[in-house]
Amino acid sequence: DGGITQSPKYLFRKEGQNVTLSCEQNLNHDAMYWYRQDPGQGLRLIYYSQIVNDFQKGDIAEGYSVSREKKESFPLTVTSAQKNPTAFYLCAAGQFTEAFFGQGTRLTVV
Amino acid sequence: AQSVAQPEDQVNVAEGNPLTVKCTYSVSGNPYLFWYVQYPNRGLQFLLKYITGDNLVKGSYGFEAEFNKSQTSFHLKKPSALVSDSALYFCAVTDGGSYIPTFGRGTSLIVHP
16 A cells, blocks of 8 residues: 555554554655544544644544654553543645555554 | 445346446546455456556456446456456546555445356
């Protein structure tokens, strides 16, 4: 999937626990994104970063946090404040006219 | 604000028949339009894009899409469907000012043998 690596592929979270999803890219793109996918709702933007050390909230940022300390890395933390975290999470990196997606991480609350 | 509508949750077509997956958009400036495909439990794969130029855009795997500015549409088409085309298809738009694409809800394409 174009040099975007997400890990782990499957993740289980207990109630009240923070978990971090990894996203690494080797495409040298400035912009990176996190989307959440729920059945029938398409992709919703959580956070995006257009340059190192800077990021912006998307449409559904509550209960999530990110960092962008390196160009190639954009980890997403799902905090205990996110009340319904079970979903498929997709990371992407983009140039001006195209986005490249990772394989996704499926997060389940147990 | 920008938005995308995919009016059909599911499209069913017989193998060998032509297929169309519909997409309409709303954007304040000039639209940059995209189609992506997703297979189960996988990420999205880029199919094609319209930035400027010819209204008929050809992409991967025999897909094409027609940009219609007056109808604000960007429908995905293929002359002859394959069973292997069965997947979830997403239309996306950005105004080109800053590349933050907005995605539609997705359309599930089912091609019957």
